[in-house]
Amino acid sequence: MFIFWVSANSVLLSGPSSLSFRSHTCGELRSDHVGHTVTLCGWVQYLRNDLFVILRDFSGLTQILIPQEESAGHLKAVLCDLTAESVIKVTGTVRQRPAGQENKGMPTGDIEVLAENVEVFNVSRKLPFEIKDFVKKSESLRMQYRYLDLRSSHMQRNLRLRSELVMRMREFLCNVHGFVDVETPTLFKRTPGGAKEFVVPSREPGRFYSLPQSPQQFKQLLMVAGVDRYFQIARCYRDEGSKPDRQPEFTQVDLEMSFVDQTGIMSIVEGLLQYSWPAEKGPIKVPFRTMTHEEAMRDYGVDKPDTRFSMKVGDFEFLRSALSHPGGCVQAVCVPGGAVRKETFPVAGSELSLVLVRADGTLKSPLKKLLSVSSTEALLNRTGAKPGDLLLMAAGSLHTVRPLLGSLRLQCADVLESHGVSLREPSVFHFLWVVDFPLFLPKEDEPEQLESAHHPFTAPLPEDTHLLYTEPHKVRGQHYDLVLNGCEIGGGSIRIHRASEQLHVLKNILREDPSLLSHLLEALDSGAPPHGGIALGLDRLVSIMVGASSIRDVIAFPKSFRGHDIMSCAPDLVSEEELKSYHISVRWPTEQGGGGEEGK
Amino acid sequence: MFIFWVSANSVLLSGPSSLSFRSHTCGELRSDHVGHTVTLCGWVQYLRNDLFVILRDFSGLTQILIPQEESAGHLKAVLCDLTAESVIKVTGTVRQRPAGQENKGMPTGDIEVLAENVEVFNVSRKLPFEIKDFVKKSESLRMQYRYLDLRSSHMQRNLRLRSELVMRMREFLCNVHGFVDVETPTLFKRTPGGAKEFVVPSREPGRFYSLPQSPQQFKQLLMVAGVDRYFQIARCYRDEGSKPDRQPEFTQVDLEMSFVDQTGIMSIVEGLLQYSWPAEKGPIKVPFRTMTHEEAMRDYGVDKPDTRFSMKVGDFEFLRSALSHPGGCVQAVCVPGGAVRKETFPVAGSELSLVLVRADGTLKSPLKKLLSVSSTEALLNRTGAKPGDLLLMAAGSLHTVRPLLGSLRLQCADVLESHGVSLREPSVFHFLWVVDFPLFLPKEDEPEQLESAHHPFTAPLPEDTHLLYTEPHKVRGQHYDLVLNGCEIGGGSIRIHRASEQLHVLKNILREDPSLLSHLLEALDSGAPPHGGIALGLDRLVSIMVGASSIRDVIAFPKSFRGHDIMSCAPDLVSEEELKSYHISVRWPTEQGGGGEEGK
Missing domain, CATH: 3.30.1360.30 (GAD-like domain)
Structure with a gap:
């Protein structure tokens, strides 16, 4: 069991079967391999007539022929005894299938492997559902047994496509354009008024970290630090209770550049998507169409028009x-x-x-x-x-x-x-930039007071800068949203890089306490370059790319609508004893005399 | 300001200056460029004799010559007025330096740029310390003004080397060996007895997520899910209070493979490090030396020997x-x-x-x-x-x-x-595998009871498996530690893949409640392949690679010894009002009548 597979006296040194017990994957054997001795590892998809085992791995299926001679009785007995989803290793010889028995619908359908040796790694119990693409499962069953759900060919495809997409993005940013992949902290200071930020108690009484919604402050500080071009596939957190198709943790393609303008960032993003777009999804054309916020609202009644x-x-x-x-x-x-x-x-x-x-x-x-x-x-x-x-x-x-x-x-x-009218071709991808957003909007509950349309760090359009000091409600920002098929998949801006302008916006327009952002203001005052960036929602982007109805279909272990991990039962109860070192205690709703969410 | 730099009528489409205001970086001009008109952006390192501005970016320094003619009086006035660390854009012509004035110690020392045009992006205040490599700064000052500290050439080098290393690792795993980059959740269920796990209160009273110390359970579940080869540059969390040179969040190169044995994993890791090792640090030889745990203890008195x-x-x-x-x-x-x-x-x-x-x-x-x-x-x-x-x-x-x-x-x-005796060459890297660890150790406070030497999922050596049922204290595990120059930089194991064996270990040997890991036991019972993996500590690896005395020197925004972000003051106080939605309240030490850590 602990000798690994050697092909022509040398271990495979690259490819998906390198250093593995197998010589080939279950998806790769073709007529060219006829006569070769191969070793496959995988899961028993099903048995047919005590004659065939259909073996599956991530790459596909291969038909294993069970020898019928009496001398192979033991081998036959072991194979015929296998339950579905048991895990085996089979060594055998690749044969052409008899004429007329080829399966054109199966990439390995021209061949079969005559079993000569088998090792059973693990026997599977009866599972709560079959691993077949046509078997419909409820969402909660899929989540409870996610490790089984992920065996389906479409989930395997989605996870692999996501991995390959991200790899191509990294190549483009790092190798082609000189970006530096920098990891920023996720245990950070609470943003003033950051109602959607999870808190993390520390061992100091009353003091909490916060899980940030984005690395916004850090990416700007990296520009001040002279890092020049930053990117990160960044884990972000947002506590929104149970909004449909939102996840408490999600992933952003986060980037920031110095000495660049809006056109530069938009061109980098267009190049990024064109470079990394999966070949199987067809090429995408750049530059993307651009529309002002006013045009979008006028013609489509929404700031993220579906232009398909x-x-x-x-x-x-x-x-x-x-x-x-x-x-x-x-x-x-x-x-x-x-x-x-x-x-x-x-x-x-x-x-x-x-x-x-x-x-x-x-x-x-x-x-x-x-x-x-x-x-x-x-x-x-x-x-x-x-x-x-x-x-x-x-x-x-x-x-x-x-x-x-x-x-x-x-x-x-x-x-x-x-009703069958074809309006939107599912394989068509309409990218659209929406630009020239208002920089500030009236507060909903206090319309005389302005709040940031996006965030307080967005720079005004150069031609509107003077209005900051006279008619701030008229200022348009250097903000850009990227829309794909009517979904917002990204947003970014050129940032304010002068401390005095940032202070004016915080103090005089937004009427916020600037001391809460003193480290950022000090940083801008210490030689900040002009800079800007963008964040793309990776989960949403991939889900549109693969045509998934939910982002849960492109995340390995998503949470349920209510933010639960159904498989492991998270979040879970924690003893008062364990909470002591964090100097917190639970306020049970009954103890509080109402006001809480009861009866959960 | 919003027209970007165009070279020979076309925007630079790749390289570190693509789509930027600049045509070149400050580190790249050579004699070949003499006569070219260039645009540079950067920070004023210093002025010399009202004659030169030394301009800096991430890539190096360039000498800018201030024109002295009367007709250029305005330009001269602007340049001579610049404070150190102000940010400018300069356009000018590359000239050979006059004979005898070359600076051989400076990569751009053969040339200078005669300024023709300047734009001042930002003026810098007087900074708390100068950005010069020879200026010694206290650790707390470096942390408080991290965005200035990161401007030093050695921090720029460290961050860039780390980024390039990780990129090469990804290429090796993804492109050469078919690994799938899968993101696993960081909001998870609390591990039983996981005293070092941060808790994250949810909006359901008494229920908490936990920030996991590693993706251990998820990576095993991904193998059960048929993902075959997983890797992730994974953010992990560990609440250890203030241990020296530990960080509450840190990064692991985390990988797991199916259908592989210990030798296979060790070969992949050797290949990974050899492939990604920076050329400037010299090649490393594989395979690495291997030593049993018993040999290490016998000859070096420690399980991570410094074999230099x-x-x-x-x-x-x-x-x-x-x-x-x-x-x-x-x-x-x-x-x-x-x-x-x-x-x-x-x-x-x-x-x-x-x-x-x-x-x-x-x-x-x-x-x-x-x-x-x-x-x-x-x-x-x-x-x-x-x-x-x-x-x-x-x-x-x-x-x-x-x-x-x-x-x-x-x-x-x-x-x-x-005392000047040369024992350990700083540029030499001694990798060492330590293997054949005991699987269980006596508990410190209860020596009759066994606990896992590493974790309960490690498989026994095949030849010791039978001892699990008779003399478990004698069982050696298929665990391997990777040691570099006497530091443990990684550890991994072949995992138990049979539910019955895992149950025996949990229930009969470790005497833990198996219901807490029921999802993992169920998964092993659902067709789990043989699998194993490893996690490498990226921060430690990079710090040894660059010869840093602390991992803080290879992390962009590290926490202090006590887990504080000194720049932003995290962790910070959060109002009782804000904590209400999480159904927790602070137990102030004075209210508890002692027992807490007072006077902080």
């Missing part, structure tokens, strides 16, 4: 008085062929009116009587609506109408696709 | 009766030339006797009168002691004498080196 299909939001100012909305706006989305499926479309709120275009080009709608002939004609012209189409019209303030129609546009696309 | 020098521990059983130690052992270390420096050597405890070898070959020692002429002769022969040497002799039980002499051997080596 049109159905843009149109503005119909000329209808304002006809529809008695002098103070607001009138906007519409045209759903092609939507008239016949009117009932299946979402209808939300009183702001919305449906207008059907009849076969004869006339309208069917409560609004009809309000519209003159010329208005009707102009409406049809400008929307391009044809007989059978449906117009979703909304009137009201710009701030409510745009997001409403933006959201309806996406819901209608889903409905159309569920 | 001899001074082995010798056994002198024949002196036992002469020295009246019938029950114990008599051992000695010979310190060459130690007699003359006798006073400077450590003398610890009553077990130890010093024996000086006089110039005439006679001994000077209280023991002298106990030793016969033939014993004396045999002692000198066997130790190889020469006139002027010092023998450190100890008698007593093997368990105390070996570690005592092992530790004295190292202390004596330090003393000899402090």
Whole structure:
């Protein structure tokens, strides 16, 4: 058992079978190998007619032929006795399959291996589900037995594709562009107001570390430190309770560069994605399309437009008085062929009116009587609506109408696709930069007060810098979001590199206590270069790339919706004794007299 | 400012200056570039005689010549006004330095750049210390202003060497040997008795995640999952309070393979280090030397011998009766030339006797009168002691004498080196495998009870497996430690892959509650392949490689001895309000009536 496999008297020195008990993987044997003696290791996929064992590893399946001669009785008995998912090593000779028995659907389908020797490493119990791609499993069963779920060919593919993608990204950044891979701490100081940061008690009473949501401060400090080009595949943490398809820990492709502008960062990211994009997914074209935040909101009602299909939001100012909305706006989305499926479309709120275009080009709608002939004609012209189409019209303030129609546009696309209309090609990837975001937004609960649209370190557009001191609400930031198929997969900015400007933003505009960021302000005052960067959400990027419905399908051991590891039962109870050294105790909800989340 | 630098009408598409404001780095200009117009960005190292600005970036220094003509008065004024560490962009023409003014000690010392244009990005305040390699700074000042400390050429070199090393390791594992880079969770379930694990409160009362000390369970589960070959540059956590040169978070090169034995893992690691070893540090030879644990303890008195020098521990059983130690052992270390420096050597405890070898070959020692002429002769022969040497002799039980002499051997080596004796060449790297460790050791406080020497998942040597059921204290494990210059830089093992064997070890030998590891036992019962792996301590490895005295010199933002981030003041106080959502409250020591660590 402890002599490893030697091929032509020498150990394999590279490849997936190097230094292994096996000579080949289960996916690689072809007709060329006929006559060779090979050793395979793997899992028993199934037995067939006491004649074949189908053996599986990460790379595929090979058919093992069970010898039927009496002299091989013991070998036959061992093989025929195997339970599914048992683990064996088989040595044997590669043979051509008899004519007519080839399996064209199987990469190794031209050959089989006549078993000569077998070693059973482990016998498998009866499993809670079979390892077959067509077997449907519940999400909770998959999570509880994740080590079985990962045996499926699609999870194997997803994990390997992710690994290869990251490797290519590193090659591009490190080897091609001189980036330095620097690890930054995850035990850090709590960000003021960082409600989504996990805390980690230390052994000093009352003092806590915090798990940061991103290495933002560290990457900027590395630029001040003269590291010039930093990147990291960074583990980040966010405590959001149970938001759908969010994970308490996630991974960012995090980079920062000195002596660069927005165009430079965008070009690096385009190069990065083009270089690392899996060949099997087809090439992607650069540069990516760019759209301003204002254009995105105007045409798509959202700051992360799905540009794979049109159905843009149109503005119909000329209808304002006809529809008695002098103070607001009138906007519409045209759903092609939507008239016949009117009932299946979402209808939300009183702001919305449906207008059907009849076969004869006339309208069917409560609004009809309000519209003159010329208005009707102009409406049809400008929307391009044809007989059978449906117009979703909304009137009201710009701030409510745009997001409403933006959201309806996406819901209608889903409905159309569920009816077989092909709107969005699954294998098509539409990258889009959204730029020129406002730097500040009014606070929701206190609209006179401004807060950062992204974070307080974003630099203003050069042409807007003077407005920082006069009309800060008008300032646009050097922020850029990267959108893929309507999902935000990254965001970044050029940062403020002058201490005085950063202090003004923190103190005078955001009205925050600058002493909490004194180390950063001091750093900017110590010779900070102009710099900027971006963070890409790796989990989301890979999940879109492989067409997964959840990021859980591209993470080896994800948490459930509620943040649980169902396999090991984390988070778990910890004794008061163990908590003592951290100087904390649990406030049980019943002891507190309500206010907590009870009955969990 | 937002037009990036264009060389011969095209943006640089690769290299460290791609997509940057600069055309070259400060370290790359040579005589070949004379006549070229270049743009450099960097920090003002210093000004000299109002004639030169020495400009620095990560790659080196370039001398900028300040034009002296009256027409360039403004440019001269700007440059002469610069404070040290201000950040500028300079465009100018590369010139040969006048004959006799070359600086052979500076890679760019043949040229200078005549400034034609300058942009000042940022002016630096007066800094707490100068960025010059010869300026000594206190450790606490370095930590408080880490972003300045990192500007030093040796910290730049260390971070870049680390990044390049890791890149090469990835290439070897991923591209050459088919490993899959898989990220495993850091929010996990608390290990039973895991006193060194940080806890992370969740939003469910009383439930905590834990930050694992290693991905041990996950890497084994990935093997059960059929991932075949896993690696990860893994962030790990260990709460040890303030042990010297330990960090609460650290990094492991973590790998695991299926269908492999101990020899296979050791070969992969040897290949990995040989492939990734920096060329500037000279090649390393494989295979590494291997020593059993018993040999290491016998010859060096320690399980991680520094094999760069001899001074082995010798056994002198024949002196036992002469020295009246019938029950114990008599051992000695010979310190060459130690007699003359006798006073400077450590003398610890009553077990130890010093024996000086006089110039005439006679001994000077209280023991002298106990030793016969033939014993004396045999002692000198066997130790190889020469006139002027010092023998450190100890008698007593093997368990105390070996570690005592092992530790004295190292202390004596330090003393000899402090006196200018060259024992250990700093540029020499001695790798050593230590194998055949005992699988179990008696518990310190309960010697009848066994505990794992490393962890409960280590497989026994095949020839010792039967002893698991009869004499477990005699079982040796398939564990291997990798030692470099006397430091343990890695450890790993072949794991138990059969559920029944794992259950026996947990339940019958270690007397632990197997239900706490039920998910792992279930996994082993579901078709687990034979597997094994290793973890290398990356911080320690790099620190030895670069000759750093502390791992803090190879970590960008390390914590202090006491686990503090001095720059940002982490860990920090968190309000009771913020802790409410985690259902915990602080137990202040005064409220508890003592027992805590007060007065911090």
